[in-house]
Amino acid sequence: MKVFTAIMLFFVIAVTVATGWQTVNHLQSSVHDKLSSELELGFEVIDYQFRGPWSLDGEQLVKGNRAVGDEFVEHVTSLTEGEAFLFTQDQTIASSTPASFTADHRAFDTLVQTEETYLTDHDMNGEAYQLLYSPLYDANSEMIGMWAVGQSTEHIQLATIQNVLLFVVSFVFFTIIVFIIFLFINRVIQRRFLTVTYALEAAGEGDFTNVLDDSAADELGQLSRHYNTMKKKLAELFSHIQESSESVAASAEELHASSEELSTSASHTAESISSMAEYSDEQKQHANHTLINASQMNQTIKETLRRLQSIESLTQNVHTAAEEGSTTMIKATKQMHILHDRNETTATMIDNLNSYSETIEQIVSVISEIADQTHLLALNATIEAARAGHQGRSFAVVAEEVNKLATNSGKATTEIRETIYKIQSEMNLSKQAVQAGTVAISDSQQQVELAKEQFHTLLVHIQSLATDVTKIENEQQENVAHVTALEQVAQKSLTAAQSIADYATQVAAVAEEQHAATDEVSSSSDVLTQSAQAMQTSLARFQM
Numbered sequence: 001m002k003v004f005t006a007i008m009l010f011f012v013i014a015v016t017v018a019t020g021w022q023t024v025n026h027l028q029s030s031v032h033d034k035l036s037s038e039l040e041l042g043f044e045v046i047d048y049q050f051r052g053p054w055s056l057d058g059e060q061l062v063k064g065n066r067a068v069g070d071e072f073v074e075h076v077t078s079l080t081e082g083e084a085f086l087f088t089q090d091q092t093i094a095s096s097t098p099a100s101f102t103a104d105h106r107a108f109d110t111l112v113q114t115e116e117t118y119l120t121d122h123d124m125n126g127e128a129y130q131l132l133y134s135p136l137y138d139a140n141s142e143m144i145g146m147w148a149v150g151q152s153t154e155h156i157q158l159a160t161i162q163n164v165l166l167f168v169v170s171f172v173f174f175t176i177i178v179f180i181i182f183l184f185i186n187r188v189i190q191r192r193f194l195t196v197t198y199a200l201e202a203a204g205e206g207d208f209t210n211v212l213d214d215s216a217a218d219e220l221g222q223l224s225r226h227y228n229t230m231k232k233k234l235a236e237l238f239s240h241i242q243e244s245s246e247s248v249a250a251s252a253e254e255l256h257a258s259s260e261e262l263s264t265s266a267s268h269t270a271e272s273i274s275s276m277a278e279y280s281d282e283q284k285q286h287a288n289h290t291l292i293n294a295s296q297m298n299q300t301i302k303e304t305l306r307r308l309q310s311i312e313s314l315t316q317n318v319h320t321a322a323e324e325g326s327t328t329m330i331k332a333t334k335q336m337h338i339l340h341d342r343n344e345t346t347a348t349m350i351d352n353l354n355s356y357s358e359t360i361e362q363i364v365s366v367i368s369e370i371a372d373q374t375h376l377l378a379l380n381a382t383i384e385a386a387r388a389g390h391q392g393r394s395f396a397v398v399a400e401e402v403n404k405l406a407t408n409s410g411k412a413t414t415e416i417r418e419t420i421y422k423i424q425s426e427m428n429l430s431k432q433a434v435q436a437g438t439v440a441i442s443d444s445q446q447q448v449e450l451a452k453e454q455f456h457t458l459l460v461h462i463q464s465l466a467t468d469v470t471k472i473e474n475e476q477q478e479n480v481a482h483v484t485a486l487e488q489v490a491q492k493s494l495t496a497a498q499s500i501a502d503y504a505t506q507v508a509a510v511a512e513e514q515h516a517a518t519d520e521v522s523s524s525s526d527v528l529t530q531s532a533q534a535m536q537t538s539l540a541r542f543q544m
Contacts, residue, residue, distance in 0.1 A: 254342060340441045357423055
């Protein structure tokens with residue numbers, strides 16, 4: 001405030017000195033103009049009273065056919081309240097003063113050369129005068145004399161001093177009034193500036209809880225309204241981002257839970273396949289035993305029938321296990337479809353987040369352009385203030401503050417843009433992970449479908465085996481000659497058991513791949529959850 005007061009005092013003093021100097025010059029110019037008007041008035045009076053051209057009759061000046069004397073000069077001075085003179089080149093023809101007075105010898109020569117008026121100072125009886133000479137021409141345009149009017153220098157100086165004093169008193173009074181009004185306006189503007197500055201500083205720290213209540217129609221009022229609009233838009237923007245991040249986090253949790261369920265189902269499938277492999281090994285052992293004892297079938301029909309019953313029971317158990325495995329594979333297929341649909345939903349949500357982030361980036365670009373335009377306006381205002389000189393110093397201070405505000409707004413938009421770029425990068429990584437999970441799930445679906453077909457084939461073979469065993473039992477009771485057919489059936493049983501073992505191995509490999517795919521999906525869901533949490537942490541820095 002002290003600096004501002006000093007600047008104001010310096011400004012007042014400078015304006016006072018400059019205006020006083022201009023006033024003195026103006027008064028001096030006014031004296032010349034007054035003398036010029038008195039010259040013109042004298043010429044008008046002479047032309048009105050004396051018709052005809054000027055001429056010189058001996059040592060007497062004649063206008064028309066009448067001699068011009070002291071009575072004419074006195075008449076002119078009564079109208080102008082000054083002094084008037086008529087001269088020839090060498091002597092005074094008429095004068096308004098009783099004292100003898102001769103013209104300046106330089107006046108006649110100067111008027112002959114310039115043919116214009118000539119202003120000079122004279123000393124008459126110890127008193128200084130300013131005289132303005134004008135040439136007199138005869139009918140042949142030859143200069144024959146001079147017409148002069150004058151004013152006392154003391155009178156001129158007194159009038160000048162009075163006018164300067166009046167101006168100084170008026171100017172000081174006016175300056176005091178203007179200074180008081182300016183101080184009041186400055187305090188109001190400074191208070192408004194501090195309010196806007198505090199809100200912008202808080203916004204730079206992430207605190208947008210301040211609301212600027214300024215309904216004025218000036219630049220500060222517009223800035224306050226633009227700030228409130230920006231705050232409202234950012235609040236809506238952050239709300240959309242928060243909702244989207246929460247939705248992503250929830251989807252990631254659901255994806256993680258689904259992958260856990262799928263992993264559990266894969267473990268159960270592996271256990272079922274292991275049991276089926278054990279059953280297939282037992283079937284192979286029984287088939288080998290049947291082949292070894294085929295030659296003794298006639299003597300041991302009862303033993304053969306008993307073993308055939310065991311084979312039938314084992315076949316039923318294998319059939320039951322195969323049906324359970326087929327049911328498990330159907331459930332796994334449904335879970336894989338659900339997981340695939342959820343992955344696609346997650347990818348769509350991530351695309352929506354990318355779209356929202358692009359919208360945010362466009363809004364930030366608009367704010368940055370507004371800051372750049374404000375910066376340019378501030379620079380233009382600074383240039384105009386510099387052109388205005390001392391009178392534009394206060395405007396230059398305002399322009400500098402607006403420039404700082406524009407710079408701070410530009411920095412804030414840059415930080416927001418960098419945060420958006422980080423969010424977009426994390427979302428792109430999440431999208432890539434989800435897409436990789438979708439591909440893995442699609443592969444797992446194909447493997448599960450293949451395993452389901454193999455289980456169906458296994459069920460057909462087991463059913464065929466059960467039918468064959470039943471026929472063998474009936475045929476052994478009727479005819480021992482059917483031992484050869486029994487051997488063939490046993491061979492088929494051995495082949496079927498080997499096929500079951502092969503199918504079990506393949507299904508086990510599929511189950512391992514499914515388990516690995518579910519682990520990858522679980523890892524991707526964790527990455528997506530971390531990205532959503534990072535986004536929420538970044539938004540937590542802003543208070544709306």
